[in-house]
Amino acid sequence: MTDPCRPDDADQRPRIGDWKGYGDLADLQDARLAATVAAAARSPFYQRRDGGRLPADRAGLHALALTTKQHLRQAYPFGMLAVDRSRLATYHESSGSGGTPTASYYTETDWADLAERYARKWVGIYPSDTFLVRTPYALMITGHLAQAAARLHGATVVPGDNRTLAMPYSRVVRVLRDLAVTLTWSLPTDTLLWAAAAEAAGHRPDQDFPALRALFVGGEPLSAARRDRIARIWNARVVEEYGATETGSLAGECPYGRLHLWADRNIFEVHDPRSGRTTGHGRGQLVVTPLYREAMPLLRYNIEDDVEVAYEPCECDWWLPTVRVLGRSGFVCRTGAVEITQLGVEELVFGLPAGYGVMFWRARLVGELLRIEIEARERYREAAADELVAAVRRRYGLDAEVSARAPGELVPHALLTAGGDVLKPRGLYGPDEDWDKALQYY
Template identity: 65%
Template sequence: MTGLGDWGDRAGLAKIQDELLAGTLAAASASAFYQRYRDGVPGSRSELADYPLTSKADLRDAYPFGMLAVDRSRLATYHESSGSTGTPTASYYTAADWTDLIERYSRMHVGIRPSDTFLVRTPYALMLTGHVAHAAALANGATVVPADNRSLATPYAKVVKLLHDLNVTLTWSLPTDTLLWAAAAECAGLQPGRDFPELRALLVAGEPLSPARRNRIAGLWRAPVVQEYGASETGGLAGECPFGNLHLWADRAIFEVYDPATGRITPEGTGELVVTPLCREAMPLLRYHIGDRVEVTFPDCPCGWTLPVVRVLGRFDAGAGITQVGLEEVVFGLPAEYGVLFWRARHTTSGLLVQIEVPDRHRDAAIAALGSAIGTAYDIECLVEGVPLVSERVLTAMPEVMKPRSLFTADEDWDRALRYY
C-alpha cells in the first residue's frame, strides 16, 4: 500500500494538508477563474475559506480552458464529461498530475500485480476513468484488456467471453455492469461463481453501492467487490480498506461537507461533498462542490488509517426519508432466491414507482416485503415474467462493428459500406 499511514494521527494529516495547500493556492492564482477571488492570508486555510464553492456550472461556463493554470504545452491529456445535462465539463492533466492519479488508483487494498489480467470496462474516449485504470494497471505490470464501455465492439456477451477465455483476474466497472455480466453469462450457459475461477476481485465505482447489492454481486461471482469513489474532474477521491470502509484520500485533498439547507460547511457530517485536490497542476480546483450526498466520519477503523470514512448516499432523494442507497438496500435485501438483479424507480404524482424484475412465483412475497420495508408512499410493481428490464437480446448480442469499406464481394451487404455499425 503506497504510503498509507505515513501521516500518523489526525493532526499529522492536517499538517500534510497545510503543507500542500500553499502550492495548490499558488497554482490556482495562475488560473483566470480563481484570480478574481484572491484574499485572506496567502497560502493558508483562511485564504481557502475566502473562496466560494466552485460548482459544475462554473466548470461548464469555463469550458474548455477557462480553468487552465499552466501553459497548454505542458498538458498531457484532455478529458470531458459525458455532457448528459448539456455542456460537458472539461478537465486536463500534466504528466505530474498523472503520476498522482496513478498512485491514488493503485492504493486499492487487493493490489494490482504483474500476474493480473485486468479487464477495464469503463469508458475511454474523452472520459477519464478508463484511462486511469489502464495506466495504473500498466504501471503495476498487469496485462490490460481494454474492453471499454458504451462501445459497439464489446457488448455484454463479448465481455463474458473475454472474462472466461482470458482468465481475467481483476475487473474495473460500474457495479451494475457486474450484474449484467452475470445475466449474460447465464444466457451463455455459464455460472458466474463457477466458470470464472481466476477472478479474484471486482473493482467498482461510478454509482452509489448499498451493502446489500455489494453482497449480492460478491455472492454471484464468489469474489470480493472492492469499491473506489471519485469524479471525472478530480480522479479518485476514496478507496476501500481491508475492513470494507471507504476512506477519503485526505492526504491528497481537503474535504468539506456542505449543508444546502443552512449553508453551513463542516469537516464531517451529512451533506454534499466539497473537495479541494492538493496535487493538481493543470487545473486546480478550490472547494469544488461535487454534489454527491455523503456522510463523512472519523471512526477508529481497524485498518489503522487515520483517514475520514465516507458513505456515498446518492444524488437523488427517494422520498419519505429514504435515500437512493437506502432504497437499493431494501430491494437487494430481498432473499437471493428471488433472483432480483435489476430495479428502477421514478417519481410520480402520487409518490414513487418502484419496479423490480422477479419470477412470478415470488411476486406476491416480494411486493409484501418491499411494502413492509418502505411503506405506503411507494407504488411497487413486479414486471410480468418474460418482460424483463434487460432484454435477452442485449445480453446475447455479439459485435457487429466493421471499418468503413468501399469494395465488396457479390454476396456482401454493401449498404453498410461507409458505416461503423
C-alpha cells in the first residue's frame, strides 16, 4: 500500500533538462509547494508556530516568518520531526561550536534525493572511479553525502575523514598515489595541505598523481584565484559544491564553471538582515525551502551564508540561478567605511605569481593596518611582500605589513610528514613500558 505521507517516487523528482526557462522552473516549484507545506504541517515546530497557519501558495510562503538556526536549536533534538522516528535513516548535527546543537535527520527517501543532488557533477562519477572522501563523518552530513553519491554511481569509496588521527597528511598522500585515486572531496584548504605534504615526501603534485582527474571542494569561500592555483598545482579540475548539514547539496557547478542553485528541488530567496527585506535575487543571506524533504521539512530556512544570487543566461542551458558564496560575517573585518573580507584578501594573496610558491597565509586587522603573513620561496619573499602591500593599498586604500616567511613556519613541517595510528585500549603493561597510556584511545 502506498504511504500518502511519502513524497512522489524518485522517478517524479525533476532532472536537469525537464524545464526550459525560468518560467517553467517557477511552475515546477509551485506544483511541488503544496506537498512541501503538507509535510511541514506534520512537524511539531510548524504546528505550534503562528497557530499552525501555513501558506497555501508562493505568496503565502513569502509572507511567512523566516525559520532560523535559533529555531532549530530550540527544537533540539526532534522538535522538527515530521515522520515517525522508526522511519529515520540518519541523524546529524552541524559543525557549529558550543551551545545547543543544530540537529538534522533524514529518511531513506530523503537520502535518495540528497545523493542524487550531490552527484550532479558535470565531470561525472563512474564505477571506474576511486573516490577519497576527506570530510568529517562524525555527526555532520558531508562525508556520508559524498559516500552515498559515489555508491549510487558504483564508485569505490575511500573513507578518509579529516577529523581522525588515523589519517594524517602523509597517509593521504600515500593513499592518493598507491590507490590511484581519481576523485576527492574536501575543503579547498585541504588540497593545498596535501600538496605541501606530497612535496615534503618528494612527490610532484602536478606529475606524480596522474590518475587524479577532479577535486570536489566545498565548505569554505573559494576565490577564482585560489581555485586556479589549486587546479594548476594538481593538474586536475577543481569542481565546487555548496550545501549545509541541514539541507544537503544546494548548488553545484556546470561545465562552464558557474555555481548553480538546485532550484528545481528548493525555493531560494535572499534576505537583507539590515533592511529586513527578502527578494528572489541579489546580495544577502540565503533562505531555502526544500521541496523534497520528508523527515524534517523546512519553510524559509535562513542558512545565514552571505551570497549573491542572479537569474541570468548560461551556456549550460540548465536554467538554474547562479550563486556566489561570500562566506559569513565572521569572515569580515571593518575599519571605518572599509569592509575587508576573507575572500577579498585571498584573491590578493593568490593573485601573486604561482612561482612564488605561496599556498598558506593569515591576516589580522589592527586598527587601520592589515597585517599579513605568508609562506613563500626564499628567492621571492621580498617581491611577494612588496607586491602584496601594493595590492592591499590598491584594493582597500589601507597600509599593509606583510611578512613573507619560510615554508613550514605557518604550517609546521611535522604536521605534513607525521605518521599516525589509532591506539587500541590497553590495560596490561610490562615493567619497562609507559602505562600512563593505559585506557587512551587516540
